[in-house]
Amino acid sequence: MTTDATTDKATNATLIYREDFTEALSIVRVRPDSGRVPDFVPGQFVRLGLPRERPAGSTGRIRYTRRAYSIGSSPLVRDYLEFFVVLIDEGQLTPRLWDISVGDRLWMDEIAKGEFRIDLAPPDKDLVMVSSGTGIAPFVSMLRTFRSEPCWRRFILINGARFARDLGYRAELEQLVSEIPTFTYIPLASREPDDSGWTGLRGRVQRALDSTTYEQLVGAPLTPEDCHIFLCGNPAMIDEVEVLLQARGFQTDQRNQPGNIHFERYW
Numbered sequence: 001m002t003t004d005a006t007t008d009k010a011t012n013a014t015l016i017y018r019e020d021f022t023e024a025l026s027i028v029r030v031r032p033d034s035g036r037v038p039d040f041v042p043g044q045f046v047r048l049g050l051p052r053e054r055p056a057g058s059t060g061r062i063r064y065t066r067r068a069y070s071i072g073s074s075p076l077v078r079d080y081l082e083f084f085v086v087l088i089d090e091g092q093l094t095p096r097l098w099d100i101s102v103g104d105r106l107w108m109d110e111i112a113k114g115e116f117r118i119d120l121a122p123p124d125k126d127l128v129m130v131s132s133g134t135g136i137a138p139f140v141s142m143l144r145t146f147r148s149e150p151c152w153r154r155f156i157l158i159n160g161a162r163f164a165r166d167l168g169y170r171a172e173l174e175q176l177v178s179e180i181p182t183f184t185y186i187p188l189a190s191r192e193p194d195d196s197g198w199t200g201l202r203g204r205v206q207r208a209l210d211s212t213t214y215e216q217l218v219g220a221p222l223t224p225e226d227c228h229i230f231l232c233g234n235p236a237m238i239d240e241v242e243v244l245l246q247a248r249g250f251q252t253d254q255r256n257q258p259g260n261i262h263f264e265r266y267w
Helices: 005-010 133-146 170-179 211-218 235-246
Strands: 013-020 025-032 045-051 064-070 081-086 105-108 126-132 154-161 183-189 227-233 261-265
Touching (some): 025 105, 081 133, 126 133, 133 154, 133 227, 170 183, 235 261
Parallel strands (some): 227 261
Antiparallel strands (some): 013 105, 045 105
16 A cells, blocks of 8 residues: 555554465554554454545545454553454455555554453353454453463353364464363364365354353353353354354343343444
């Protein structure tokens, strides 16, 4: 992306790292000009954006195309924020984001927002984190932040993607399984070819929530008495899993009625 006077005036951050591990999935790190990221708790989000193109010589108000992204880095890291980003071909922002390179400029919120926090659950419960695609990012932030002082009995991270290559943070999470005794990682690939080398589960995240399958993988039951469920990603996945869990006695957390299902919708 080329940088002109308007772009430089309208931006407040720099892309400092980019890892493209498929043609449509990237992990990026963004550093604010202030050199210090906004205060946040794992699970919160900020918006990234780019100024909209304007006619040459225009002096009117600068307008932006913005989108909210959950933060994947830990608040213990103070000089950048990390995001797991998927290219949406018909989107207004991500096709433009895909054109920027390390060193290029963009806009980032100076305040983090969101109520999707790990402290919504008591520390003596099993936390079952269910995500699709890039919805894994807030759970990675939580795990990175509290790995040394866990605020859970068990932390079970379920992440579904179409293909095994789309499973973000997979290598890091597989390593953490050997380092954190209370952590279980359950990846699923719904469209992975049968003749590939993938040895994990095939299907959608609902398969891992089957009572028998879950207990075999985790070594403990999936019950409302023992577990709090956090859902993040595709709204259709959230709706389907919410119905499935409510049929088993789980209750959605609401402002006037506390429950043990918590969610963050994407798009």
